[in-house]
Amino acid sequence: MxxxxxxxxxxxxxxxxxxxxxxxxxxxxxxxxxxxxxxxxxxxxxxxxxxxxxxxxxxxxxxxxxxxxxxxxxxxxxxxxxxxxxxxxxxxxxxxxxxxxxxxxxxxxxxxxxxxxxxxxxxxxxxxxxxxxxxxxxxxxxxxxxxxxxxxxxxxxxxxxxxxxxxxxxxxxxxxxxxxxxxKQNDVFRKKWISERDNWERILIQLEKADENRETSKKKQELLEKIRIVEGVLKK
Known part of the structure; x- marks a missing residue:
């Protein structure tokens, strides 16, 4: 460059x-x-x-x-x-x-x-x-x-x-x-957020195996909310 x-x-x-x-x-x-x-x-x-x-x-x-x-x-x-x-x-x-x-x-x-x-x-x-x-x-x-x-x-x-x-x-x-x-939802946009969603879902699986406490519960709720938002947008 x-x-x-x-x-x-x-x-x-x-x-x-x-x-x-x-x-x-x-x-x-x-x-x-x-x-x-x-x-x-x-x-x-x-x-x-x-x-x-x-x-x-x-x-x-x-x-x-x-x-x-x-x-x-x-x-x-x-x-x-x-x-x-x-x-x-x-x-x-x-x-x-x-x-x-x-x-x-x-x-x-x-x-x-x-x-x-x-x-x-x-x-x-x-x-x-x-x-x-x-x-x-x-x-x-x-x-x-x-x-x-x-x-x-x-x-x-x-x-x-x-x-x-x-x-x-x-x-x-x-x-x-x-x-x-x-x-706009171009191909790069969809690629980025499908990848992010998949990564959050992997983290959720790991959190499910961890001991339940206030911190892990909060983290799980945050991830679930972001997954919900992304899936709702990608379906449009």
């Missing part, structure tokens, strides 16, 4: 960046995404943020080698600490767990009033992001699910607004599976 040939998941993230945005890519690693966005003329200003020294140096080296240091500012810092309020209007966060992405948004939420779009690609735990968006009045404008190199990724694009507009009656199912993804 390089700035000209992004991975499929990062290509999908880039597709959601509005033209002319002022972009912040948090956890930018080698800064491939902001470099690509500038080279393609999608944005002319970007911040590439990294919390660790190694990835920060890699991002800075990449930006310098591409001759983009006048357009992309590589900064070292934790989450949204790398941007000032009002500095950007689009934020991408890709390649982290959903819980971590939600915590980054929560910690830096004072930086978000001027942001028009969030584009979030969790490796796992998208439900944590959907819950955060719901609680902070961000509505999903689109979701995408894709498979690359044997791994399945979800991408969530959100803008400020009524978060319940896409959930309707399937609120719990929407948080878990994604309200827009549920409506």
């Amino acid at each position: 390089n700035t000209e040939n992004l991975s499929d998941r990062l290509k999908a993230v880039v597709q959601y960046i509005p033209a002319g945005s002022r972009l912040a890519d948090i956890g930018s690693d080698h800064a491939y995404l902001p470099c690509h966005a500038v080279q393609q003329g999608i944005v002319t200003f970007a911040v590439a943020g990294e919390v660790a020294e190694g990835p920060y140096r890699s991002a800075k080296k990449q930006v310098d080698e591409e001759g983009l240091s006048d357009n992309i500012f590589v900064r070292k810092g934790d989450g949204l600490d790398v941007i000032s309020p009002g500095e950007v209007d689009c934020i991408t966060i890709a390649g982290m767990g959903g819980t971590l992405i939600a915590s980054i948004l929560e910690k830096g939420k004072q930086k978000l009033p001027a942001v028009k779009r969030l584009i979030l690609q969790p490796n796992i735990g998208a439900i944590s992001i959907r819950k955060w968006l719901m609680e902070h009045d961000w509505k999903l404008v689109d979701e995408k699910i894709l498979e690359e190199d044997g791994k399945i990724y979800e991408i969530l694009a959100a803008e400020q607004g009524d978060p319940r507009s896409y959930y309707g009656e399937s609120f719990e199912g929407g948080l878990l599976l994604g309200p827009i993804l549920m409506s």
Whole structure:
């Protein structure tokens, strides 16, 4: 992968960046995404943020080698600490767990009033992001699910607004599976949730063999509820 040939998941993230945005890519690693966005003329200003020294140096080296240091500012810092309020209007966060992405948004939420779009690609735990968006009045404008190199990724694009507009009656199912993804139900979506359901059923069998206590009973009920939700959606 390089700035000209992004991975499929990062290509999908880039597709959601509005033209002319002022972009912040948090956890930018080698800064491939902001470099690509500038080279393609999608944005002319970007911040590439990294919390660790190694990835920060890699991002800075990449930006310098591409001759983009006048357009992309590589900064070292934790989450949204790398941007000032009002500095950007689009934020991408890709390649982290959903819980971590939600915590980054929560910690830096004072930086978000001027942001028009969030584009979030969790490796796992998208439900944590959907819950955060719901609680902070961000509505999903689109979701995408894709498979690359044997791994399945979800991408969530959100803008400020009524978060319940896409959930309707399937609120719990929407948080878990994604309200827009549920409506599309492509082959990757079905593959992911059939696999998840089968895994939960295997865990249930193991829990049935364990000594019954409050913790195992709670876990079993949680798994049964998730299985019920998934089976109900897959039958539609």
